[in-house]
Amino acid sequence: MKKDNRISAIDLFCGAGGLTHGLIKSGINVTAGFDIQSSCRFAYEKNNNGAKFFTQDVKNIKAKDLLHLYPENDIKLLAGCAPCQPFSKYSQGRDAKSDMRWPLLYEFSRLIDDVMPELVTMENVPDVAKHKVYHDFVSHLESAGFEVWADKVYCPDYGMPQRRTRHVLIASRIGHIELVAPSRKTSGYKTVRETIEKLPPLKAGEKNILDPLHAAAGLSDINITRIKKSKPGGSWLDWPPELRADCHRKESGKTYLGVYARMEWDEPSPTITTQCYGFGNGRFGHPEQNRAISLREAALLQTFPKGYKFLSPGEDVSFTKLGTMIGNAVPVKLGKVIGKSFIKHLK
Template sequence: MGSKGVNKKETVSLHSICAVDLFCGAGGLTHGLEKSGIAVNLGIDIDPACKYPYSANNNASFLLKSVDDVEASELLGAYNGSRLKLLAGCAPCQTFSSYNQKADSSDKRWWLLLQFSRLIRETEPELVTMENVPGLMDQDVFKEFVADLKARGYHVDYQVVNCAEYGLPQQRNRLVLLASQLGSIKLLSPKEFKKKTKTVKEAIGKLPSIEAGAIDSKDPLHQSSSLSKTNYQRILVSTPGGTWRDWPEELVADCHKKKSGKTYRSVYGRMRWNEPAPTITTQFFGFGNGRFGHPEQNRAISLREGAILQSFPKKYKFTAPGEPISKKVLGRLIGNAVPVQLGELIGKSILKHVTEYNLSVCDEV
């Protein structure tokens, strides 16, 4: 196994950790790991739209390739002989999401986690991390993933994390797994991470005001979707934290008047300034797709605001200069991303683990 190459009489430098990010997307996890102090040498994704934002904002190389076709030699080459190898990733999670009521084991994405397992077996990284939706935890494919790690000698810890407790300005529950060949490992607690809770107002309250359908002159990503005449009337009568149930009868959609539609209360709402945002999905730029109305301005939140609520830096580049902006494409990249702050939490947890391992080794020498 990979840990046999670590001389326990030597102090392992934190800078000797090198990571590869599978299913890297636009770079949220990579950016957070880099922010924590962990070097990431390679990000891999099958989506060509990820290449520019990943490469423009991070120090890692980008490989456009399906994980099905990735070979161990490509990862080992990226690790470049590093003392400690970290394999990180978030397999596409829509299959296991509570928003997806139709997916089953016939969905090819269901088995991407097993490709993750294959690459762990073939490259033997000392450290592994995975982030996904909580629903994955109940699936046999996840249980098989964990069992395979343990069978190979990894210490495994996983838990569902409310990211808002770690300072993300968003209510987002995620499954986070950490595994190590070095010894027991666990995620930092909110107290150890030392980040204060953050509200929508603290995150996006100072961005320039724009109207529905408008684009900020200094930041093309700070643009909002236009509203139909009916939806404009709806947002005028919407209050922060409210729902369509608060509207006059004539503005309520026909589908919501039906018995089957009365349970869908989490659409057509405004965010509250003094709370974290609701979970940012791939459709966050549309007023009717969730509680994505701006707390004060009569529009849905902009692409930039969604990215900031996902803890991407305000200057994070998602499209090349002069390239047309597709709300659908960027909504997917931003909504599917691992929040940068969660990536930083994972990175700092790994660094603390390695530091404690070094201290225990020094005590034994």
Template sequence: MTSSDYVVPSDSKLELVAPPLWSTEEQRPRISAVDLFCGVGGLTHGLVQGGIRVGAGVDIDPACQYPFEANNSATFIEKDVNDLSGDDLLPHFAPGDLKLLAGCAPCQPFSTYSRSGRSKKRELDWQLVLGFGRLVQELEPELVTMENVPQLADHAVFQDFLKHLKGYHVWSSVVECSTIGVPQSRRRLVLLASKLGPDGLPLANVKHGKRTVRETISRLPPIVAGEQHAGDPLHTASTLSPLNMRRIQSSKPGGTWRDWEPELRAACHRKDSGASYPSVYGRMEWDAIAPTITTQCFGYGNGRFGHPEQDRAISLREAAMLQTFPEGYKFVRSGEKVQFSRLGRLIGNAVPVRLGKVIAETLTGHVKKSFG
């Protein structure tokens, strides 16, 4: 089907004109997607798990190409979204499929983690949201999904983005990802838009029990701080200074730096403001969800990123699994040196795979309701 099958009344409510009857699931149209701001492929991998074909991912960071293409049967396009047109993307959708334009524009302008010292360029990164909207207008896909930080919903740029969705039925909400099976506390704004109608769009209809740290990473072999496991280069933990080793040895799962002897406390803990950071230098708990996995999650002093039992920070593989990447997801080529800062950034910025799968399941269910 194409956009010409739709009539947009003056009140902007969409009506489907004479939809065909699909007698079997095989006859029902499939969904084909392009993933903007694809990163290492978290959203793409989830969409594929949920039954959606992904033809291409777009990202300006060349470091994303290997993990994206090594784990997904899709083409990586290294390009700024602002330099793309709808015609550039059209060949990457399978003929006859419903088109889905998906993506998560960089959220640094809204980040509370890196708010100090950011450049003017970073302040303008939200313009990529409008680039996303422009491509929606040019491409006219039947389906759109966007994932971002909750703060975006309160920013004028979100309202500007919605103007690009005239003629779509739109649902958006802030989703606590732990309620859909992501083993961490992670609140994200999720938007779904469709030209097919409103039935089946709310992501809130899809629920899943909470998954714990133990269920997610406990089967991995133990390693020590500074060690890389011989069988998995990503299962590597950063080194600890002698002082931080003493600190983690004094830390209880779910505890705080207040459990330490006074001489172990950092200077920031001795200030009045230190009371606001009880999770810094903390251990995770086995039978709870993890904290939000950030770009600095490999560092013990950057949050509650201490392993629940072993005296080290979580490994990069554990971070990726807490982001619901499969245990065998490839992030580095064979023999390539593991760089904590680069891989931490790629993993922390990723869309959790599980969230991508739930989005896909919601959209495929929506299509089923729309076509019968």
């Protein structure tokens, strides 16, 4: 007998723990996370109630590696949010065979077969649904007796201050399941202002003494001049012609208006990416200060709690490493929505 309908989860491709933290906040017990990036260990274990981090390639994981991590008689949830880059629209046309991440959903299917969890979840970019590997995955779940709910989710509808759209799948061998209803309407979307306005001001290249993650990347002299000429919600078209980059002068570059731009205070942010700390990488300019958003601001827009620790004591700030951890994460609040959906399903 399952005791008290308690769900225990294992998070494959766990990264820094965005999904895990959200599941824990919803009331689900998460015992472990697996990821190939050992750099995520500190953040994962420091913030997630004793969940253990295992540096292991999913292709090498066996059922016995997972089964002993589930408490006896708990309902088993297996989460597997595989890296999204192969399925992104920016990767279309790339040779699938040259990217070893494409078969990871098949490895997830293998582990589902071997572990036989009652519940399963995965999330990815919306374009994952255009690929055969995804449809094979869904068909495999259905043939194994799972009821499946899967659809695009617009994060602002669920209280996230970020215009991020993700494809979410939840599945159950217990019965019919669906994602909980959205909690917000357009007029009530959470904004950049609500999320980051109260953080201490920074200059480009500066780090806050009390919170090393509140660090802003440096800017060249010309980019300082450019950001001073940038308007919230505007683009490089707001600059005088002499400040425009050579690529913007070409016909092919005139449509790329979402780079070298500031966020707007009273709107959700753009999608936070792994390079969100760079002014030239998207609409990542601070709405008011002359810099790109800090790593802490990016983490808050990804709905990590303000106290979520990514840096071990004495560790230097690496924008590349931390940007990857933050940008690749499942937003914590989306993880909580998924967890609440499973809990409601069991009730």
